[in-house]
Amino acid sequence: MRILVTGGTGYIGSTAVEILRNKGYEISILDDCSTGHADCVPTGVRFIQGSLLNRSDIAAALQDTDAVMHFAGKSLVGESVEKPDLYHSVNVNGTRNLLDEMKIASVTKIVFSSSAATYGEPDVIPIPESASTNPTNPYGATKLGIDSMISRESKEQGISAVSLRYFNVAGAxxxxxxxxxxxxxxxxxxxxxxxxxxxxxxxxxxxxxxxxxxxxxxxxYVHVIDLIDAHIKALESLAEGIHEIYNLGSxxxxxxxxxxxxxxxxxxxxxxxxxxxxxxxxxxxxxxxxxxxxxxxxxxxxxxxxxxxxxxxxxxx
Ligand SMILES: NC(=O)c1ccc[n+]([C@@H]2O[C@H](COP(=O)([O-])OP(=O)(O)OC[C@H]3O[C@@H](n4cnc5c(N)ncnc54)[C@H](O)[C@@H]3O)[C@@H](O)[C@H]2O)c1
Missing domain, CATH: 3.90.25.10 (UDP-galactose 4-epimerase, domain 1)
Known part of the structure; x- marks a missing residue:
């Protein structure tokens, strides 16, 4: 099974690549290295240094792919307040491009890195997935927008999807x-x-x-190794036409x-x-x-x- 890991040279994506590879999955990476590091790409992994904003890069990365783990994106809350358009472009439009190219390539499975920032100021602690979503910054709003886009795509196109709402990821x-x-x-x-x-x-x-x-x-705080374990379980749980959302924390x-x-x-x-x-x-x-x-x-x-x-x-x- 070949998995496309977008953002596979970043912190969490590179950890996913390593763990998936050790479990015998074949891996492709799409990453523009804007915040990632090409030196963490292992040998034997197909690496497309390209952008979510370039549909031909996505199409190349999707070749022979069975499922996508979508980590790529901008993720600094402060920067998102200063540059909301950049966050909308990369996170929302970039994911739109990815979903459109997945449709063309007949790739129907996706696990997406969402965030606790979708909830904003919580009205209940601990926060369940059913809590209200009122993001307090553009970063959280883009993640919520993508979750909604994936939900629609799942209903209308029958794709199998999971959004994982991470709290604070830590460890190495x-x-x-x-x-x-x-x-x-x-x-x-x-x-x-x-x-x-x-x-x-x-x-x-x-x-x-x-x-x-x-x-x-x-x-x-959740350890990055536990987090990737949840991604693999999420991948194995994917069901046609269903979009599930899970919180990941400790x-x-x-x-x-x-x-x-x-x-x-x-x-x-x-x-x-x-x-x-x-x-x-x-x-x-x-x-x-x-x-x-x-x-x-x-x-x-x-x-x-x-x-x-x-x-x-x-x-x-
Ligand atoms: N680290 C956390 O605690 C945390 C918490 C909640 C959610 N998340 C989400 O998890 C994902 C990974 O986070 P991370 O901490 O590894 O961040 P990171 O910045 O290390 O990784 C993101 C990767 O995406 C790549 N990227 C950015 N724009 C791109 C584009 N246009 N095209 C292709 N690649 C692009 C970057 O180069 C980088 O390698 C992000 O989507 C983030 O929002 C992280």
């Missing part, structure tokens, strides 16, 4: 070519930033007066200070931090209800925050 995977890990620039994710914190450039804690036990925001929350404590333990000294004002649009607590994925996909995440921190730290060496 050791491969025979070294660690596959977060190499975002700028890095906006907490765990790598906490681990890189120095006295000269301490990690910022945005708000210490949230209505949580230690006053800092609580988020749900079902547990960790405060910023708890993440800092885990990082301090891993490094062996206190991580320097600096208290900063709250950021606009940050909800106090985001925790996934992952029961649907547990029950319907048989997926159980097993890696805890200490492992996510330790693997990220090891990937720096």
């Amino acid at each position: 995977l050791k491969s025979d070519r070294g660690w596959l890990a977060e190499r975002h620039n700028p890095e906006t994710h907490l765990i790598p930033n906490v681990l890189r914190s120095t006295q000269a450039n301490p990690v910022k804690i945005f708000g210490n007066d949230w209505p949580t036990a230690d006053g800092t925001c609580i988020r749900d 079902g547990d929350g960790y405060s910023v200070r708890q993440v800092v404590a885990a990082a301090s333990l891993a490094i062996g000294h206190e991580v320097p931090t600096i208290d900063s004002p709250r950021r606009a649009g940050d909800p106090a607590i985001l925790i996934a209800d992952i029961n649907k994925a547990k029950v319907q996909l048989g997926w159980v995440p097993t890696r805890r925050i200490n492992e996510m921190v330790a693997d990220t730290l090891a990937s720096f060496a």
Whole structure:
């Protein structure tokens, strides 16, 4: 079975490529390397360095493909506020192009990287898939728009689809070519930033007066290896004309200070931090209800925050 991995040179996509390859899947990658890294493409993998915005690149990448895992896209919340048109173009129009080319190539299966950002400020914690969707930034709006587009496509064209709404993805995977890990620039994710914190450039804690036990925001972190395991289960679950949506998190929350404590333990000294004002649009607590994925996909995440921190730290060496 050949899988097209869009965004296969990025953080999560490259991890998917590695795990799928080790399980015996044949892989094609479509990636323009705008935030990914061509050096993580393994030998023996078909790599089309091209864009979702170029339909002939997509058509070339789809040759002999049985299913698509669609990771490619723009994913920085702050950047999406500054450049909403870019986010609409790459994420929404790019996915429209992909779905149109899939139709031409008779590829009917897709697993899509959606996001918890589709929910916005939650009215219930933990957040189930049935929660209301009110994204608070253009990035979340593009992910919600794509989920709706895929739902329509599934009803009208009979495609088999799953959207996976990730919470915070963390950790790394050791491969025979070294660690596959977060190499975002700028890095906006907490765990790598906490681990890189120095006295000269301490990690910022945005708000210490949230209505949580230690006053800092609580988020749900899922290890990238557990996340890819869910993708494979989702792929195996695809059913004709059905679009399912699943949350992927750990079902547990960790405060910023708890993440800092885990990082301090891993490094062996206190991580320097600096208290900063709250950021606009940050909800106090985001925790996934992952029961649907547990029950319907048989997926159980097993890696805890200490492992996510330790693997990220090891990937720096
Ligand atoms: N990292 C997280 O915590 C998280 C959380 C929720 C959702 N997601 C989603 O998961 C997916 C992967 O995230 P990531 O952290 O690996 O990001 P990433 O930036 O490392 O990977 C995205 C990949 O898409 C590629 N890409 C961007 N525009 C493209 C285009 N026009 N054509 C072809 N390729 C293009 C980039 O070069 C990159 O390799 C994204 O869709 C993101 O929105 C990530």
